[in-house]
Amino acid sequence: MTDTSDTRSADSDAQAQQPSLPHRLMRYLPLIAPVLLWAVPCWVLLYAGQHWPLPVTLAGTALFVLGLAGMPLAMARGHGRRQQDGAAIVGDTLLGASWVLFTWSVLFGVVLRLVLAVAGVGGGQDRARIVTWAVLGTTTVLLAWGYAEARRVPRVRRLDVELPRLGAGLDGLRVALITDTHYGPLDRARWSARVCETVNTLDADLVCHTGDIADGTAERRRAQAAPLGTVRAAHARVYVTGNHEYYSQAQGWVDLMDELGWEPLRNRHLLLERGGDTLVVAGVDDVTAESSGLAGHRAHLTGALSGADPDLPVLLLAHQPKFVDRAAAAGIDLQLSGHTHGGQIWPFHHLVRLDQPALAGLTHHGPRTLLYTSRGTGFWGPPFRVFAPSEITLLVLRSPHLPAAP
Template structure:
């Protein structure tokens, strides 16, 4: 516990020190009341943030505390990023002997304005209905009858402390316009239990697909009743692919839709939950093409080893708030988009439909993805 507390304190200090230095202390020479007020605000955040996170995301799940903690985390991350960049610019200006006595204040003002602008824009980006991203995906083993199959991908809706029931209904309307054959939800449906997020998830029941609607668990389900979410999606008319598959047919050709639990499932201790690709493919005709839904892109080595044709994933959010995408890349093979793995396997990684935690998206737009499957090609 002491070690964890020390790590948390260190992280908070690392996040808070650059904004304090750039905006308040680095030669800006603000009047003392301004310096004091800014310092008190930052110290107040440092002290209160751990308690707000525990209250908001711990066993009590106080949505108000979570909203405050999450929003402040996004704000401090943006301030941290641009304060570091501002500090580097300040050093360059010092080296060039540019700016004179007003240099530090100019840099501080620029950091504040840029950060405020990005936060306002990022909040709008997070809360709007995602734009539709359209992409053709060629699968050599796909039968001609399946050519043109329309697969709509949702991922990382993260229904949570901010009530987005209306947003969820508008996402459903946007999906239904696309006239999908298959709709995929690639996990991280919510932060909270099915009971807590019942109103926000309800519009998923109205999503239409000609052949199938399929869903797999993400890592966040394993902190908020994963089995309950599988049951909830089944109640809404979806096919929960809990290490299983279904077969859909179009134009006389068949496609296997398989899904596995998230890679964190086994460590959750929930009986019967783990990523089990062999179980998911049990009984499937090996000559048929396979679309696998696995929440995290880093499952793709197993998919490639098994000869999967297309894996669909989410999890990364495309980084959500720049430059977090570079940190995501340390854990995942792909941050977003279409990639090839091995001789056969394609991987599509969605930036996600919603957002996690901080209600901001900066240089990482959300998406509803329309993948049109094409037969033939290399």
């Protein structure tokens, strides 16, 4: 005789193990996304009532088919085992261009067409052609502007940050932050040198790099990273790993940064003393470190703070903003992060917000903890930044314990 309770239990376990519909759909996203990125603009620009001459329609369709086939192929050759930088540049550029084209095809294909219809502008064919030229014009302008934004030396973003536990002797401490430099297929050695020159004009007491130095191994991107050795700081230059280091031999990057005179804060801390007061400067490996399988790499906040006086204020370097949950639970005063790029190409920031608690800027978490999330110094993949400018950050730490003026 079968125990029905056991049967029900087995059925419920089997149902619990079945992935939800969103998770099942996510498995097919790498296949679906490229098709949508190229098929939607193709339809909006060529087949939504424009009635273009047949040669125009055929030529336009051929371009979209070429993009759909060429983009994943170029990215596979550029970022796969072959690591061909030329192919990576082509694939990344097509990815960024298709994203911008897709975004404005959807917006103008719906909103602008509706506005034109309500305004009574032209007939169906006229409105369809206006939408086509609006999409192409907007995409061209945004890609040209976005490329210039991505390739320029970032502007310096300055802000004061008050930390209630910071001693008066540390008031005015200058902390420069760079992150997500992403040295990669496009050679940016000169850009790197100019970024470092800009950092050196800030007269920083502490310079921090919160990871994602490059896309590629330290050996392959050494020339682009070498200018980091010229960065000056009155007290220390510190670095933590990002998730991209774990795609390309993270230990090699840790060793190179050490060679360039930076202190890799791999789950450890140092003490910064000035005017009789002390700041704990701690760092953790990226949260992806443990799953990388690299021996000894993991995000370990307890280890990073081991031996530190719990009454001292703590500045923590952690690549991803979502580490702030652990930081807040531990009473960290200020966490510095990158990773998000501020979304890099609008409106991708909406997707970033699904994974991270902050996109950019200064945010509060818990009763004590502040988080500063940089939009990043470089760019990943597509050489464009649209409505998400890069930055070099200067944070001036302030103490509420200054003596009263006489």
